[in-house]
Amino acid sequence: MDNSTQKFRKRKKQDTFKMMIRNKSFVAGSIIVFIVLMLALFPGLFAKKDPIELDPTAIFAPPSSEHLFGTDNYGRDIYSRVIYATKIDLQLGVFGVSIPFVIGTILGLLTGYYGGLLDTIVMRILDVMMAFPFTILMIAIMAVLGSGIRNTYIAIWLTGWMTFCRLVRSETMVAKNSEYVMAAKVAGFSDRRILLRHVLPNVISSAVVYLASDIVMCMLTGASMSFLGLGVQPPTPEWGSILSTGRGFISFAPWITIFPGLFLSITGIGFSLMGDGLTDFLRTKGR
Amino acid sequence: MIPVLFFVTVLIFTMIRLIPGDPARTLLGEMALEEDVQRLRELMGLNKPYTTQYFIWMKGILTGDLGRSLVYKMPVKDMILPRLRITISLTFLSMLFAVILSFPLGYMAGKNKDKLGDQVIRVTALAAISMPTFWVGLLLMILFGVKLHWFPVGGWAETPAEQFKALVLPALTSCLMTTALLMRNLRNSVVDISILDYVDFARSKGITETRVSTMHILRNALITTVTLLMMRMAWMLGGSVVIETVFSLPGMGKLMIDSIFGRDYAVVQVLVLAFSMLVIVMNLITDILYSFLDPRVAL
Numbered sequence: 001m002d003n004s005t006q007k008f009r010k011r012k013k014q015d016t017f018k019m020m021i022r023n024k025s026f027v028a029g030s031i032i033v034f035i036v037l038m039l040a041l042f043p044g045l046f047a048k049k050d051p052i053e054l055d056p057t058a059i060f061a062p063p064s065s066e067h068l069f070g071t072d073n074y075g076r077d078i079y080s081r082v083i084y085a086t087k088i089d090l091q092l093g094v095f096g097v098s099i100p101f102v103i104g105t106i107l108g109l110l111t112g113y114y115g116g117l118l119d120t121i122v123m124r125i126l127d128v129m130m131a132f133p134f135t136i137l138m139i140a141i142m143a144v145l146g147s148g149i150r151n152t153y154i155a156i157w158l159t160g161w162m163t164f165c166r167l168v169r170s171e172t173m174v175a176k177n178s179e180y181v182m183a184a185k186v187a188g189f190s191d192r193r194i195l196l197r198h199v200l201p202n203v204i205s206s207a208v209v210y211l212a213s214d215i216v217m218c219m220l221t222g223a224s225m226s227f228l229g230l231g232v233q234p235p236t237p238e239w240g241s242i243l244s245t246g247r248g249f250i251s252f253a254p255w256i257t258i259f260p261g262l263f264l265s266i267t268g269i270g271f272s273l274m275g276d277g278l279t280d281f282l283r284t285k286g287r
Numbered sequence: 288m289i290p291v292l293f294f295v296t297v298l299i300f301t302m303i304r305l306i307p308g309d310p311a312r313t314l315l316g317e318m319a320l321e322e323d324v325q326r327l328r329e330l331m332g333l334n335k336p337y338t339t340q341y342f343i344w345m346k347g348i349l350t351g352d353l354g355r356s357l358v359y360k361m362p363v364k365d366m367i368l369p370r371l372r373i374t375i376s377l378t379f380l381s382m383l384f385a386v387i388l389s390f391p392l393g394y395m396a397g398k399n400k401d402k403l404g405d406q407v408i409r410v411t412a413l414a415a416i417s418m419p420t421f422w423v424g425l426l427l428m429i430l431f432g433v434k435l436h437w438f439p440v441g442g443w444a445e446t447p448a449e450q451f452k453a454l455v456l457p458a459l460t461s462c463l464m465t466t467a468l469l470m471r472n473l474r475n476s477v478v479d480i481s482i483l484d485y486v487d488f489a490r491s492k493g494i495t496e497t498r499v500s501t502m503h504i505l506r507n508a509l510i511t512t513v514t515l516l517m518m519r520m521a522w523m524l525g526g527s528v529v530i531e532t533v534f535s536l537p538g539m540g541k542l543m544i545d546s547i548f549g550r551d552y553a554v555v556q557v558l559v560l561a562f563s564m565l566v567i568v569m570n571l572i573t574d575i576l577y578s579f580l581d582p583r584v585a586l
Contacts, residue, residue, distance in 0.1 A: 128294040131566055132562065132566065133525025137525075139528060142547075213416075216416070227419075240419070243421065243422060243425070250425060257426075258429075261422030264422065265417060265419065269413065272413050
């Protein structure tokens with residue numbers, strides 16, 4: 001590689017970085033997500049109290065300097081519980097989306113590129129699964145598997161791959177007939193090489209854009225499963241399950257409900273802003 | 288559509304059979320005598336092969352016999368019908384709210400692209416999409432129910448007027464995310480369509496601005512928005528599980544959660560089937576509406 005190519009690549013990288021920095025929603029979203037990540041990784045730094053320790057002397061204490069967000073019906077410190085819950089909820093979003101993203105993308109590539117029997121089977125499975133309202137399907141799967149965090153993940157994975165598969169499949173079907181794929185075929189490249197090095201980079205952007213909004217969706221779905229009593233089981237702190245406890249006491253202790261929801265919303269907004277920025281960025285890059 | 292329906296019933300049937308444990312044993316409890324359990328198995332038809340059980344179940348469904356709830360000790364049909372009314376009213380009311388809120392706002396945002404109003408609407412929509420519905424519901428309940436006493440805090444009522452009042456907060460909660468998505472979609476469609484050649488052409492023919500806005504821009508922008516609206520309706524039906532739990536409304540979603548915790552699987556399987564039938568019917572209506580809105584699409 002000669003000197004000018006190197007310089008060009010370096011400049012291109014700098015341009016990309018500058019464009020990202022200039023994108024306000026992306027920066028704002030990244031800052032929120034970074035703070036949430038810090039809370040998840042080092043909860044001990046931010047909350048000194050034990051999230052599951054009971055304190056019979058401070059039941060339903062309103063927010064004060066001692067208990068920043070008040071306490072619940074067992075006298076547990078809501079602030080500590082909310083901070084320690086960050087990790088579980090962030091994991092629900094990020095891990096929840098990871099496997100469906102990979103599986104859905106691979107299935108979308110294969111079905112879109114080869115068509116045939118595999119395509120027919122996968123599309124029929126999709127048709128049947130889309131005939132259920134999403135939440136009902138989740139709950140039905142949870143009913144079969146039983147409650148708990150592990151089964152929440154399984155239910156999210158079983159339902160999450162569908163959108164990724166659809167997005168990637170439809171784009172692959174377009175890319176398959178494009179000139180660059182024809183050229184690669186004529187050059188005698190193997191199917192694997194064409195799919196991974198030629199088709200995939202060109203079809204992945206819509207799936208990546210959807211990824212950010214799906215993180216929010218997985219996190220909210222996981223939290224609502226806990227809220228319904230099917231997901232994370234008490235006393236493990238989780239935003240949805242803290243909210244579910246607070247529901248019984250909203251008339252006189254609304255703080256149990258307000259704060260975990262606030263954290264859930266802010267985290268969600270952070271990821272959505274990042275996704276929005278990413279969409280703008282990919283659109284300008286494509287132009 | 289028929290094959291989908293067939294596989295949906297097979298899937299539901301199989302899923303319920305996959306639940307670990309013997310249903311007869313679960314019903315009678317750990318202490319029950321073995322011979323009683325055997326007799327109940329016989330009565331429930333659990334000793335027959337799966338395919339036979341499936342056909343017996345299907346025959347029942349097609350002839351209107353949906354089975355009996357073993358917890359409530361009554362026919363499932365009698366339990367579902369009054370609850371279906373509540374869930375459907377809730378879904379339609381939230382659809383109505385979503386349309387009333389999103390159509391004017393989305394259209395105005397699209398017409399005034401990048402102005403202050405557009406920015407505010409876009410940020411609000413983004414926030415609405417990222418918030419958990421059950422939390423929003425509880426906040427509305429704290430504000431309008433507990434503090435201001437405008438609406439009941441939860442539960443159902445006797446007279447139609449009170450029933451409507453009981454549905455307002457749940458419907459508002461449930462419509463929030465849909466409103467945001469519709470608003471975004473309509474805004475983007477209006478922005479995209481406003482710069483197309485046929486809009487300029489319509490203006491150059493001397494057609495009034497109002498007519499261009501309604502007949503050329505809005506009508507075409509509505510095509511994708513209405514499709515999205517119907518898709519969201521299926522979503523809201525599912526979301527009724529959460530909303531009805533938050534507001535203690537005795538609808539199908541609440542019944543589903545109660546039945547799962549009560550291990551009343553005869554009810555669960557009928558409910559899942561009912562929900563998916565509603566979605567299938569709605570998809571059919573969407574297709575018909577679509578061809579009506581977009582004459583290029585033939586059924």
